[in-house]
Amino acid sequence: MRSNEDLYATAAALMADGKGILAADESDGTAGKRLAMVGLPNEPEHRQGFRELLFTAPGIEEFISGVIMYDSSMRNTTDDGIPFPDVLTARGMIPGIKVDRGLRPFQNFEDEQVTQGLDDLAERLKEYYALGARFTKWRAAYTISTVTPTPACMEANAVMLARYAALAQEAGLVPMVEPEVIFAGAHSIERAEEVTMHAVQTLFTKLREYRVDPKGVILKTSMVLAGDAHTEQSTPEQVANATVRMLHMSVPYDIAGIVFLSGGQAPKRATENLNAIGKLGKQVWPISSSFSRALEEPFLTEWQGKEENTAMAQKALLYRAKMNGLAQQGKYNPKRDVQAKKSSVKTGSQD
Numbered sequence: 001m002r003s004n005e006d007l008y009a010t011a012a013a014l015m016a017d018g019k020g021i022l023a024a025d026e027s028d029g030t031a032g033k034r035l036a037m038v039g040l041p042n043e044p045e046h047r048q049g050f051r052e053l054l055f056t057a058p059g060i061e062e063f064i065s066g067v068i069m070y071d072s073s074m075r076n077t078t079d080d081g082i083p084f085p086d087v088l089t090a091r092g093m094i095p096g097i098k099v100d101r102g103l104r105p106f107q108n109f110e111d112e113q114v115t116q117g118l119d120d121l122a123e124r125l126k127e128y129y130a131l132g133a134r135f136t137k138w139r140a141a142y143t144i145s146t147v148t149p150t151p152a153c154m155e156a157n158a159v160m161l162a163r164y165a166a167l168a169q170e171a172g173l174v175p176m177v178e179p180e181v182i183f184a185g186a187h188s189i190e191r192a193e194e195v196t197m198h199a200v201q202t203l204f205t206k207l208r209e210y211r212v213d214p215k216g217v218i219l220k221t222s223m224v225l226a227g228d229a230h231t232e233q234s235t236p237e238q239v240a241n242a243t244v245r246m247l248h249m250s251v252p253y254d255i256a257g258i259v260f261l262s263g264g265q266a267p268k269r270a271t272e273n274l275n276a277i278g279k280l281g282k283q284v285w286p287i288s289s290s291f292s293r294a295l296e297e298p299f300l301t302e303w304q305g306k307e308e309n310t311a312m313a314q315k316a317l318l319y320r321a322k323m324n325g326l327a328q329q330g331k332y333n334p335k336r337d338v339q340a341k342k343s344s345v346k347t348g349s350q351d
């Protein structure tokens with residue numbers, strides 16, 4: 001059997017202390033929603049320009065260990081003709097790629113979805129590796145209501161995630177497995193904990209059954225917190241306690257690491273919650289962040305699609321990444337966070 005040492009090394013580099021992973025893997029449609037926030041039309045050149053500014057922000061590699069891209073940006077180049085994966089690699093950031101093909105209705109189950117994309121995955125993974133990718137992401141999403149998510153939906157998605165993870169490891173790519181519990185909703189933190197625990201436990205049962213090597217897996221999960229429409233919003237301490245408890249009840253101790261998505265939380269709130277988790281001290285797994293909206297919103301707020309704002313926007317991204325790097329170590333001080341006073345562009349949903 002092939003050795004997985006390269007996978008372990010990639011995963012360890014992604015989980016480096018003080019760093020997070022930038023999720024810039026919005027589909028072309030969702031990237032268009034980001035551009036619309038700053039008044040730009042959803043055209044390839046603007047998507048390329050947006051990503052180029054993110055990836056080339058001066059100093060960003062100090063706080064970002066890897067970047068998740070979407071198929072089109074994996075094949076994109078800078079204005080100077082350098083492929084995006086090469087730009088990242090040259091700066092010491094690891095190129096990653098979202099390989100699922102989005103959510104589709106789960107027949108016979110109202111309001112539930114299953115993630116597709118397995119059919120030609122082995123061939124695509126080979127190509128992505130050749131293009132420079134060293135890790136991948138696959139996202140399943142669960143909305144909480146009184147009747148969802150069902151065990152059947154979590155089981156179907158876990159099978160897909162496990163098949164994907166096995167294929168990714170075979171291709172020499174670290175699988176980032178993401179069972180996202182959606183923040184939008186009126187659910188309590190207790191319900192969020194119960195659902196997240198069920199989803200993550202179901203996932204790891206399948207990963208084990210499908211003989212995925214845990215040491216070459218990164219879990220990307222939601223923080224446990226009350227829904228955005230719940231009457232009582234969770235404090236950072238509540239989020240940290242519930243999240244870490246859920247992880248200890250659900251995640252094998254030998255996986256390579258755990259990262260959190262921001263899920264539509266305001267950037268500062270995501271940082272504060274990450275910091276509260278960091279303050280609980282070292283856990284058995286390395287823990288960090290893999291934010292999209294919470295990193296891109298400060299950038300977009302400054303940028304507004306205008307060239308003359310580029311330097312300020314890149315500084316805003318760097319600042320947020322630095323705050324998250326401190327939070328990852330439990331060393332962030334919200335009172336000193338100057339960005340917190342500014343209003344942010346609200347980016348809407350993620351895929």
Ligand code: 13P
Pocket residue numbers: 023139178180261262263264290291292293294350351
């Ligand atoms: P958010 O941080 O915006 O939730 O996105 C992370 C992600 O990759 C979701 O799949």
